[in-house]
Amino acid sequence: YKAGAGTLTRKKMDKITKRLMKEQNYVSAIGEKLVIIRGRAGTGKTFKLVRIAYELALHKNKRCLILTYNKALVGDIKRLLFHIGLEHEGVDDNVEISTLHSYIRDLIISLGLVEKKETEVSSPNDLDNNRGKKEKKVLDDFLENYDEYLDEITEHIKVGSITHEDIKDLIKSREQSVLWDYLLIDESQDWDNKEKNILYKLFGSKSVVISDGVDQMVRKSKRCDWKLNIPEFETTTERRSFRQKNNLVNFVNAFAEEYSLGWEVEPIKELLGGSIYISEIENDFELFKREKNKCLVDNTAYDFMFLTPPSLVNSGDGFSLTKEYEGHNFKLWDGTDKDLRSTYPDNLESHRLLQYESCRGLEAWSVVCLALDNFVEHKIKYFQDEEIEQSFAFIQDKEENKRKHAYQWSLIPLTRPIDTLIITLKNPKSDFSKKLKTLADEHSDFVYWEN
Secondary structure (H helix, E strand, O other), rough: OOOOOOOOHHHHHHHHHHHHHOOOOOOEEEEOOOEEEEEEOOOHHHHHHHHHHHHHHHHOOOOOOOOEOOHHHHHHHHHHHHHHHOOOOOOHHEEEEHHHHHHHHHHHHHOOOOOOOOOOOOOOOOOHHHHHOOEEEOOOHHHOOOHHHHHHHHHHHOOOOHHHHHHHHHHHHOOOOOOOEEEEOOHHHHHHHHHHHHHHHHHHHHHHEEEEOOOOOOOOEEEOOOOOOOOOOEEEOOOOOOOOHHHHHHHHHHHHHHHHOOOOEEEOOOOOOOEEEEEEEOOOHHHHHHHHHHHHHOHHHHHHHEEEHHHHOOOEEOEEEEEEEHOOOOOOOOOOOOOOEEEEEEOOOOEEEEEHHHOOOOOOEEEEEEEHHHHHHHHHHOOOOOHHHOOOOOOOEEEEEHHHHHHHHHHHOOOOOOEEEEOOOOOOOHHHHHHHHHHHOOOOEEEEEOO
């Protein structure tokens, strides 16, 4: 199959994956026990969560909340809804997509643990008059003090000042932003145990559906075990890639094998094609323009996404090359800009640009991995987490630990594209770049090396 020669558009791919998803029975246990959808990147976990939520809303009139990792992913899921055509009149009111931090923020307000930023009185939902008398924190510094807020909620639950009766009162008051019939959690492996325990207290495990990304950790290094002390749960494991075309799946599998990462997914035979371009030019605008024009035949600028290492980001001020990119007709939604982090991209005529460490869960028709070798070096340099080091305790060489961690991290950006993966290099002579050259030579029918 000649890479780039096919006509498997996004619309056709969505029809194929939607049909294949319908063949799976993963909803029979919902409401009866904890349901775990397990799989590696691109195996359709988020798709399944969205579909479950809409099925519950449409056929059972249930209110469902999907909690995800960041604002950019909220926008991506909304885009997914458009593609798979799950919109139905009245159903959207019963399905909400939010970030974890937004939900916890609403929760501490609703439980009366903190006053709303814009008021100077206790929350009207204060469940304990005595609690209303204590000095309350405002939410200006919510993210900075997030762990402290979690501890406060946990302590109230532990001592019984937040009880099942309090939760029932919230249900009666129809606190729309907090209480839902079902909770669907994306990337559950990367949650904190305190977050998990709080949500189990609110919902119970039988009203929870989670997706488990196996080994794609971003926030922390130790996996969150949602099955611990839960007597009834059901796990479904998906090994096929519902996101990427065959050539991309085979390339990522070969990459993982090269570095002994123990990572593999199966390609779906109907999803033919896919191309990989590796350039020795860090900002290869000629290549970007050529591939953007291909992408725009059946997609929008939103579907041509850029990922950047920290070295190309000015602290707090966003991407350092914005003017240069816009000068080459690449209008960017800059997810590295602190002023945009509280929003999600909704302009389909702008290219999304995010740091590598914010891209998990996202997808695009074409993805540009800028200076990927520089990002790998960054992950190696800042490999200091003792828990991560312990997780690779079977490797004696600490330097090898660092490299393995960085290469494992590289799988996240490499599994973002559907059709086209573009990798640029800062140093073509680095060890990482040389390994990529070897892989390119071994798969020269669909991997193109440009210099």
